[in-house]
Amino acid sequence: MSVPFVSQPARPLPHLTRCSLWLGFGLLLAQLLWPAEPLAADKLRLQLRWLHQFQFAGYYMALEKGFYRQAGLEVEILPGGPQAAKPIAALLDGEVDFAIANSGLVIARMQGKPVVALAAIMQSSPVVWIVRADSGIYAPQDLAGKRVMLLDPPESAELRLTLLREGLDLDRLQVSPPSFDPLDLVDGHTDAYNGYTSNEPFWLQQQQIPYRLINPREYGVNFYNDVLATREAVLRDRPQQVEAFTQASLRGWQYALDNIEESVQLIHRRYAPEKSLEHLRFEAQELKKLIMPELVQLGHMNPGRWQTIANSYVELGMARGSGDLDGFLYLGPAQTDHRLLYQVLGGAALALLLLGSVALRFAHLTKRLRLEIGARRQAEQELRDSNLQLEKLASTDRLTGLWTRLRLEEVAHQEIKRATRYDLPLCLIFFDIDRFKTVNDQHGHETGDRVLSAVAQRIKAQLRESDCLCRWGGEEFIILMPHADLEHAAVMAEKLRILVAATPVTEQIGVTASFGVAQWRPGQSLRELMQCADQVLYLAKQRGRNRIECYAPPAPQASS
Structure with a gap:
């Protein structure tokens, strides 16, 4: 609401007050015209988790369509793979400014390492076990005594947690490292292949080999995947760059998902010529199911879900501690660019004194609003608790405690x-x-x-x-x-x-x-x-x- 300006008889101000006001407004104008931290001209480096494929389409499209350039950024994309540096290690060593990691990023944070999650691209993980349709394996319990491929933790955390929740100890399995060759499944060298829903099933379908998936999501295990990350020093020293890079990357992902065929053609031509167009199209459709852009805002991260993931790693023995994630999630420019805020407030402090009474009034209204919001949240929580109790009563037999x-x-x-x-x-x-x-x-x-x-x-x-x-x-x-x-x-x-x-x-x-x-x-x-x-x-x-x-x-x- 605007406050009307009422004309008053002119009254001379003390000389010191007039000078202070001009100084304050001058500093405020300077802060707005000349940002405290211009975007650096140095090339930013992004480390991928694996070799070039549609899994990283958003970053390719942000580069190729000029979204990074429009944000004032020069970006180099580094492929991953068996011979490349591990993304989190490269990030912490200062070799790159940004990296793509899985949910195991939170383990590094719980170990006290200064990593920050900027955006979760996949809302669900593609990690599954693949078994032959004629294997007689339908559920995790059927893996007892079987030959099972399993990636090292934390890459296989979802599968390991599924076994733990289903009461199946690893000692009851014949575990071997993955060969990255689905022929081992076809030729009977393993009973369960640790793969991705977006990768190996395409090859099996091409070979007309019936298969079945054991998916952790069907057993209540659902982790984020392909998380864009940086380190605290980059966020602290260059917050505008971090925000610009994050938004340009998400813009690239939106473009890639809206224009799948164009993205597939570009990736095949410039990044992954060894992959067929059919394979890239298959990967694109499968990953879109995991990204869920129609249901969830691109890059969305839920603090409560991250806490559940952190607790799961503790349950698996992959991490220790209470799982305090303070500072782990990127909250956006308004929450991180404190230095610019302090500079603007310092320069305009004397001018704001003239509006003190208005500010106090707004502070009072804000306090009342917070109290009302708190009361509403408490009422909503009580309602949720009541609904849960009613649901429990409706679904539980009071005498035996069994289901109704x-x-x-x-x-x-x-x-x-x-x-x-x-x-x-x-x-x-x-x-x-x-x-x-x-x-x-x-x-x-x-x-x-x-x-x-x-x-x-x-x-x-x-x-x-x-x-x-x-x-x-x-x-x-x-x-x-x-x-x-x-x-x-x-x-x-x-x-x-x-x-x-x-x-x-x-x-x-x-x-x-x-x-x-x-x-x-x-x-x-x-x-x-x-x-x-x-x-x-x-x-x-x-x-x-x-x-x-x-x-x-x-x-x-x-x-x-």
Whole structure:
């Protein structure tokens, strides 16, 4: 809001005050006309993570389309590769001004090294395991005892964390360094190849070799990748250069993603002639899925997500400490160019004294606004906490602590979609406690509740982390087993049946349980799968209880 100027009778100012005002305005004008730090004419050096390919298209396009030059910068792009310097080491040694790193950049920061993350280009990592379609490997647990290629940490951190979260120790794998040759997978020299979604799958498709991906994202592990970084000294001494380079690079990335074919042609012609145009196009489309420009602002970084990534490296033993990331994320020119701010404020200090009353008024309003914002954030947090609590109550059975029917149905529909997409096995076990009404009638409902809870916890302790156990109602329970075929599920059901029957719940009470096992068939709905399991559970009851029955689909009728 502008303040109207009201004419007042002229009154002579003291000589010293007039001089001070002119001096203050003069300094302010000088600061605005002559910036404190002109952009340096020296050539800036950017170190890539790997050899030239579409993975670095944004930087090529920023250079070739003149975006760096328009920002007053001269830039040299250095390729990476086995013989090139490691990007973070080259950055810290002062050999380059900027570097492309993976999320392992945060490890250097936690070690006290002065690295700064400027922008995260890929919102998700392309790192995966690639297995042959005929290998019988569908999930991380299937890698036990297998020959597995694994990059050194932190390049393979996502894969290592997936193993850790899935309860699979590295000692149970036959680990070898990567050969960077997918022929080793095709020829059977390894069972799982550590690769990129944007690279090796193209070659396998060209060779018409069926394959399958084990992607950490499907197991809740999702790291940033290709992070543009600098060191604190560059940011401190040349903040305008850092901002100009970052914005020109992001502009280059936007151009590359908006003009993929033009970018592919240029990269093939000037940077990577050894890569075919088809391979570069494939890489471009796959990387665009990881950059997600339609959903996320280019270069976006979430402090909370970085903190989660830092904690994951601590969990893996790759880093130590509390994971304090203060100063790690670049906050933009307004937060970093403090020297220019101080110079402008110092030169204009005397002039601002004339507006002191207005400034105090604004300070008061700002304080009130901050209090209101704080109260609103607290209310929003309370609402989020309340919603989480309501969601927990809706999805958790209060007696046993197991999932409710609603929660199981949500997860089961997702698992059916995954099984459909990747041709994975999926089984469902329906079981209930035999003659449970007798327990309630003879010992009371309170004792019956203790029996239900004890049986539930006993069953839960035997299941895999990926299995889902739900109390369906009364004494009925359901187990959903992803990545398990009928034979595997039947073995598990028999193990659980023996466990329930062999161990009394109390000194006076022992129970048994009957189990129905069914395997999902392509095109089958969750309701149909449950009906199959329920049908054979009823058959187990008819045949004497304390047994398992497996659903066998009816044989197709011969045409007459």
